[in-house]
Amino acid sequence: MKNDNKKNIHLDGIKVSTTFSGIKKTPDNEHDVLLIEFDKPCSIAGVFTKSLTSSASVNQCRSNLSSSKQATARAIVVNSGNANAFTGKLGEETVSKISKFLSKLLKSNTNQIYTASTGVIGEQLDSDIIINSFKSMTSCNTQNWLQAAQAIKTTDTFPKIAIRTCKIENVNIDIVGIAKGSGMIAPDMATMLGFIFTNANLPSNILQKILKEANETSFNSITVDSDTSTSDTVLFSATRRAKHNLISKHTDRRLREFRNSLSSLMLELAKLIVKDGEGASKFVTINVTGARTKKSAKRIALSIANSPLVKTAIAGEDANWGRIIMAIGKSGELADRDNIKIYIGDELVTYKGMMYKNYSEVRATKHLKQSEVNLSIDVGVGKSCGKIYTCDLTHKYIEINADYRS
């Protein structure tokens, strides 16, 4: 697995175009529509928000994917500035109009067109604006992934892109992913969009299994503010141009490096989202061990990560570990009070149900002054563990969310 620092890569058979349509209101007319075209049907997989008020686009993608075990895609259309969520039947018609127009243009089926929208909830999206924007895009078909990542931003302060190269059976495989998200971020999933592309020769059902697995420890392990969006979407497409043999099981060991690469790429994107968390001044890793089950470990970690009191203590660089105890307690998950070990960085804080005798608040505070904070908690009842990535809660979060319509 190679983690490439240069943020470009070329995947044959994919056209990437962006344009400015005016849906996203920005002073410098930032691009707000992204069109990905596949010259041949590619395999595709997806994971989505668990919100019960999911957006029209999420519903469409889900329906496309479930139409066949080996669903394929010819295009992905993404716009920022308007989420087309809670827009009723009209919102569904908008998605349908865009898909129909594009499928005619590309001579494909409508269920080979995937859409995603992000932005304000509850306002109608004008399908004509999107359709007209396709016209201005046909000429510029470079493969500028950075530009693509730019076009899907909303309150993000920087574009998010990650690249991996690896091998399947000695054949070079490239993977590129772009993502957006910084607020309304909580697992299942974070308020986020992610689009990942590879040349691997894998059918949709294998892609789906690998995506779901990697998603659990990446996008499903981050939280900014505990709020879950209506539009969360991650799509994973494979052009199948790589000349390795067809592999029919996702657990085949020939796919091990590929799976690790994908997990690592998705974790990189997930961490970038947390680092761009609204108002975040610190990146926080919460590692829970000694839990009864994996699920329990993750729940405890989330309870700590989402606690406003823990988040504000970290913002204030205050080693107020009583708030961590509180958050463990409120999770409702099993923990042995007298066996809980809390570490702030490497500093052991609690031991045998009370403050550890050699605990140094000075050392703990020193760790909290860094930009990356690690909290490790062993709850002393089992062998399972779980990790959650989050950020602190600052004045800036209030400014962004109380003072502007996002």
Add this chain to the structure above:
Amino acid sequence: MKNDNKKNIHLDGIKVSTTFSGIKKTPDNEHDVLLIEFDKPCSIAGVFTKSLTSSASVNQCRSNLSSSKQATARAIVVNSGNANAFTGKLGEETVSKISKFLSKLLKSNTNQIYTASTGVIGEQLDSDIIINSFKSMTSCNTQNWLQAAQAIKTTDTFPKIAIRTCKIENVNIDIVGIAKGSGMIAPDMATMLGFIFTNANLPSNILQKILKEANETSFNSITVDSDTSTSDTVLFSATRRAKHNLISKHTDRRLREFRNSLSSLMLELAKLIVKDGEGASKFVTINVTGARTKKSAKRIALSIANSPLVKTAIAGEDANWGRIIMAIGKSGELADRDNIKIYIGDELVTYKGMMYKNYSEVRATKHLKQSEVNLSIDVGVGKSCGKIYTCDLTHKYIEINADYRS
């Protein structure tokens, strides 16, 4: 039922004393220990935090109450400034020492002594300080409830007290309650202490049922920051001096007025806690109707009340109702997207799965500019309802919690 505006009332057989012990560090030596003595054993009931890391005092109260169906009390000791939570075996010994000393002094059993502590978590509480403070209190045995409410404050900005008078079988009944709490407030229960006293002639098992019932729609229906304390305690004591007949069922209609009075008193105290929510600038009532079950209605209301994005929108007086849709969706509870009706104040916002055609953002914003905000949400799938009281999330909350050790 009479809601008395004057905040004093005298209950025969109860001595109320407070003193300054130095446990709570304040510039003006505020009283920080409260002692309630009953001259005869009174009946008593209690409800407590659901935290799995509950404090030593909570564990002691629970154990006292479960020692007998008709548990009785001779004294309640409360201190502010130190929660005696996560203090291990030493913390339990502290509670035990205080109870033993006081039971000797009052010639009672140790399980007739109830304690409650609030303040910093994880620091040892010195039992000698509490014990010594009793000496300075024996002389001042007035019944100043306001002073009592003052002594149990931590980050509270005002003392919380409520009074009701009602009748059982034409006999005058008085009820007085004091409470504290403003941060780490979420149901089951809010981080809070509450102590309620009455002269009604009711045994402990009846008190317990009535308390639990009233608790559900009061202290268990408020949230400030979703964080649950380790020390939440509400104790309800009855001196039994009133000369009505003994009533053996809590549903007896002769108790109806009394139950309503208690519910109303507890709701008043609960609302005072929300109004004193850390950094709160607005009091918010979230009323969910049309839900599948009562539990489901309450969960949806809580999901909205605890959403940082909803709370910051209210702070910013921004009618960003998409965030309410998001919060309904993330609750995981059943709602019919096309039947959801959201009202901001009296203004209908959504209808048939999209924005209502006559919705006026100007009118909604006007409502949000008031200090009391009402959000009503009908989720369109059933007949159950639930109400949650909360506050907005402001810069002040961050200031209080990021900038000072609380």
